[in-house]
Amino acid sequence: MLLFLNIQPLKAQCAMCAANVETSHNSGNNKADGLNKGILVLLAAPYLAAAVVGYIWYKRFRRKNVEINMRKEKLNLN
Numbered sequence: 001m002l003l004f005l006n007i008q009p010l011k012a013q014c015a016m017c018a019a020n021v022e023t024s025h026n027s028g029n030n031k032a033d034g035l036n037k038g039i040l041v042l043l044a045a046p047y048l049a050a051a052v053v054g055y056i057w058y059k060r061f062r063r064k065n066v067e068i069n070m071r072k073e074k075l076n077l078n
Contacts, residue, residue, distance in 0.1 A: 017035070
């Protein structure tokens with residue numbers, strides 16, 4: 001909870017990368033867009049891997065051909 005209360009801008013790049021992106025962005029170059037797309041790819045990779053593992057796990061361990069035999073007599077719940 002304290003993590004969400006601390007709202008400050010963070011620098012997630014090394015100083016050299018940040019300086020390179022800032023100067024290229026100011027000069028109109030599109031290196032910043034490529035870096036941002038690369039960060040998104042790196043961010044999405046673990047979630048995609050977890051989704052693939054979850055799908056394979058679901059397909060492998062789901063129950064197949066389950067029959068439910070209900071009794072024809074009425075249940076007395078009193």
